[in-house]
Amino acid sequence: MTGVQAIAGLFAGPGARDYLGEPVTIGEHMRQAGALAEAAGAAAPLVAAALLHDVGHLRKATDSRHGAAGARWLSQWFGAAVTEPVRLHVAAKRYLCATEPGYFGRLSPESVRTLALQGGPMTPAQAAAFEALPYAREAVAVRRWDDQAKDPAVIPPPYAHFVSLLQELITPWACGTGR
Numbered sequence: 504m505t506g507v508q509a510i511a512g513l514f515a516g517p518g519a520r521d522y523l524g525e526p527v528t529i530g531e532h533m534r535q536a537g538a539l540a541e542a543a544g545a546a547a548p549l550v551a552a553a554l555l556h557d558v559g560h561l562r563k564a565t566d567s568r569h570g571a572a573g574a575r576w577l578s579q580w581f582g583a584a585v586t587e588p589v590r591l592h593v594a595a596k597r598y599l600c601a602t603e604p605g606y607f608g609r610l611s612p613e614s615v616r617t618l619a620l621q622g623g624p625m626t627p628a629q630a631a632a633f634e635a636l637p638y639a640r641e642a643v644a645v646r647r648w649d650d651q652a653k654d655p656a657v658i659p660p661p662y663a664h665f666v667s668l669l670q671e672l673i674t675p676w677a678c679g680t681g682r
Contacts (some may be wrong), residue, residue, distance in 0.1 A: 506580030507669050512598035513561040524613040526655040535652035547656030548584035553648045556592045582674050598633045600624035601625040
């Protein structure tokens, strides 16, 4: 099975389930995030990261570990420009809660609940360390699309809309090219 097919299977299966108390399914949420990144003119790897940011949830990782688990799984096909924003998007929520006035107040009730499980807002030292990480800015962008991608009135494009973008991003070292 190729990487794009494996991801498609997750969108078709677990992606159809409710998204932790949000008003959209997890697959709709992820496709909305990808569409928001695309509409913002983000580079292809960042669109892919936005689309795939919660793949760890589809693979049944816990709230505090779903970013890292998803990034590890995706790394068999994609490079750091896709996987690092996925890995860091939970930390980006913690960062924004610590550094952006009013950000916490815009979180959904479920995001507030999971924030506590994820370690709460960062300390100033943690925030400074986060800012210094490669892909921190990209992770913050993914986080913002993540926050916006919970609108039941929005019908996102189907997974098939993103397939060619994902295929182009498969790294050449992926086993069998992963396509």
